[in-house]
Amino acid sequence: MGINAFKRALWAFHVNTGSCNGCDIEIIAALTPRYDAERFGIKLVGSPRHADVLLVTGPVTRQMAPALKRIYEQMADPKAVIVVGNCGISGGVFHESYNLVGPVDNIIPVDVYVPGCAARPEAIIYGVVKAWEKLEKVYGAEGG
Template sequence: MVYYYRCYNVIDNNRGTYVKKINYKHLKRSLWAYHMNTGSCNACDIEILATLMPRYDAERFGIKLVGSPRHADVLLVTGTVTEKIKDKILQVYQQVPKPKLVMIIGSCGATKGVFHESYAMAGPLDTLLPVDVYVPGCPPRPEAIIYGVAKAWEKLEEL
C-alpha cells in the first residue's frame, strides 16, 4: 500500500537546521511545484501551463502548481535572471522548505541563451543557486518538461 500523505519539514526557523530527520521516501511521489518567472518571454510559462492541461495532464502524476513557495517541493524557474528580480528569486528560494529541487525551464535560464550580450542580466541562474534539473529548449515542449520532472523524481530518490 502506498501512503500518499505529505511529509512536512520540521525546521527550527531561527537556526535554519532540521530538528527531525525527514523520510525522503514519502516525497518521491506527487511533487508540488512553484512557478516563478524571472524575466522570461512567456513562452516557457504557457508551455508549463499546457503541461498541466488535459492534453498532457501532468496532474495525473500528482504534479501541481501551488500558490506559495512555502508549499512547494520544486521551484520551476523560467527565464533569464534580470538585475531587478535577482533579490526576489533569492528570497523565494529561501522560502521553499527543504528538501528542495530547482528546475530551469528553457535555454535562457541555463545559459542566457539569445540574450547573452545583455547588460540587464544577473544570471545564468546556476551562478546564484544550486540547480538540479535543466530542461533546454526555446521553449521546451510539454513532453520535455514532463521528462524533466521524471528526472527530478530520480534525483529525489538518490537523496
C-alpha cells in the same frame, strides 16, 4: 524508476525571472489535459513554502535576482530546482544583455536543466521526473 520513498504528490512553484512567456505557457500546457501531468499529482502551488520543486524560467534580470534568491530560501528542504528554457541555462538569445545577472545557476543551485526555446511540454515533464528521482534519492537516504 520506482516511487517508494517519496510518497507524496509532487508540488511545484513557478517563478518567472524575465522570461518571454514561451516556456511559462508550455509549463501550464504540460499540466492541462493534453499532457495532463496533474494526474500524477504534479501541480503548481501558490506559495514556495508548499513546494518540493522550483521551476525557473527566464534569464534572471537584475530586478528579479533578489526575489529568486528569497523564494529559493523560503522553500523547505529537500528541494529541487529545474531551469526551463535556454535563456535560464546560458542566457540564450539574451546572453549579451546589460540587465542580466543570470543564468540561473549564478544565483541558486540548479538540479535539472530543460533546454529548448521554448521547451516542449514533454521535455518539461521529463525534467520534473528527473527532479523527482533526485528527491527520491534524498528521501531514500533519510529513510523516507
